[in-house]
Amino acid sequence: MKYAYYPGCSLSGTGLEYNISTQAVAPLLGIELCELPDWSCCGASSAHLQDHTLALALPARNAALGEEQGLSLAIPCAACLSRSKAAEHAVKTSEDMRAQIESLIDRPYQATYPVKSILEIFIDAGLDTLKENIIKPLTGLKVASYYGCLQARPTDFMDVDDPENPQTIDTIVAALGAEPVSWSHKTECCGNSHPIAYPEVGGPLVNRILEQAEKSGADCIVCACPMCLGNLDMRQKALGKKRGRPFNLPVFYFTQLMGLALNLRPKKLGLKKHFISPIPLLSKKDLLKRIKIKKVKNKPADTPVPASESTETPTPNPDNKKGGPA
């Protein structure tokens, strides 16, 4: 399946590891991502606080570019996704708004090709396909799936399974062989840009989420949004200091965990780019080493393969020469 890949601004900067891990994992599951040429900023969490119509026109431009190519947008960032879905919803429900948007972007936009989150795309590709490709199950890793606001709400255009207790990330986590924990703060707000722009209010919001994840017994948090990850990862050290007891909860993008289970090199997944390093946790759980896979016709008996069906699986990674963590 082919998509117009819309990385959005964060994924070239603070969300770099989401970008590289998404692009590394997608082809292994038969998903083709072609970056949308000349994409522009969706206005993120700022435009809609300044003008309703402009905030719909900015993401509509990108979806219209995708439409010209006959492709749906594939969007990793939850904020970009939310704004793009808002534009799609507006165009579908109001002729008047569609006309305004089209005249602002100076392009036709009919919302013919639904914008999709990368999460939805991976789920649509089939959990069975994912399971078949797993070489290194993430056994023993307890994961708190964090959806934040924008994967779960607004409910009128985010078709989410359950806005109070969504399961999509959890099903992926479980398919990878890890253990999703049940916890209370899956969809609580991390404060959006407040932790940067107004830490007096943003700090306590991040703190609550970290404390609840800790209480749930999770080893780590997994999310699908660069803003959520930025808040939970970057602020953790300072918040730990403030409460007098450090937090130690590495925060992953779900695509990084997928990549680990698919036996990709940590370097290809950006695992060393986090503020709270996940490396000690992953070595403790023995999840960092790459599994060496020899061709089946050689000596299959010597091949240290964890799951029986994996023996037949050719390594999905083209640069599987060296082995071991990068």
Add this chain to the structure above:
Amino acid sequence: MNTVNITSTLAEAQRIRQDLKTKYDADVGKCYQCGKCSAGCPVAFAMDTPPHKVIQLAKLGLYDEMMECHSTWLCATCHTCSARCPREVHPSRIMEGLRIEARNQGSVKVRPLDIFHTKFMKLVGKRGRVYEMALMLGYNLSVGRPLKDAGFAPKMILNKKLSLFPHTTSKARKEVRKIHERYNRMSNTPHPDQTSGGDTP
């Protein structure tokens, strides 16, 4: 308690209620003040007027009170209130609409937040894409805390997570500038921040 001149504020209040209906499909008239929106609001602890009271202000037509409250500025747009409201009042949309109205009236109640979002939009208008280094620098200088979060920078630059150079394409930049130009012509009230140029590095 202040005295309220109901007649003078009523016309304004009716206009904004109509605006909320047309733009946001949100009708404050449906609210029955159950308070569920405030109960689940993650930012209520910091608000001067909890969300259900903001809705009540809009219902009663107390325009000045709506424009003066800090809550619409502190709202993190998490949409929890809208997801849970039993009357489909969509409080989050109302908070957003009232904040935009207050901003257009020059009634900015939480300055750092407004500066952040204004800087962000200025960068979008100028480059078509946001370049985080410029955003953070511009924001820090404006709020007079030049070194805020600066401790994160070295590691981020090392990890290529904070690019030292902007990334965009000329087509993206040109087309987004055009969108802003058309928008300014259409709305006839250009925000100072939506003109290209500006003081962002």
